[in-house]
Amino acid sequence: MVLNFTDHASNERTFLAWVRTAIAIMGFGIGIERLVTKNVAIWSEVLLLGAGAVVILLAYVRMRHLRGMILRSEMIDQEATPSETLLLLLVASLIALLGVFVFHIS
Numbered sequence: 001m002v003l004n005f006t007d008h009a010s011n012e013r014t015f016l017a018w019v020r021t022a023i024a025i026m027g028f029g030i031g032i033e034r035l036v037t038k039n040v041a042i043w044s045e046v047l048l049l050g051a052g053a054v055v056i057l058l059a060y061v062r063m064r065h066l067r068g069m070i071l072r073s074e075m076i077d078q079e080a081t082p083s084e085t086l087l088l089l090l091v092a093s094l095i096a097l098l099g100v101f102v103f104h105i106s
Contacts, residue, residue, distance in 0.1 A: 018059035026052040051097040062086040
């Protein structure tokens, strides 16, 4: 049996939720643009995919960091960990992805 299985499972579900969100935003952006107009600017699609990749990369880094914290199974001072910083960067990159999405479809 895996030690702290519920914590690991919760961490992985959170990671997958971030990945699904990023993929959905990228897919909707490209799909809507293709439906609205036939003349699609390739740079805006690349920017949209790049922003989504940044969200997924930050989500992966955060998941690996939290996995290490779970494996140590010790009381860790939350003020001393970069978890909040990673989460802040992740939310900021998601907002940037949404901004690129709005710019892409307008």
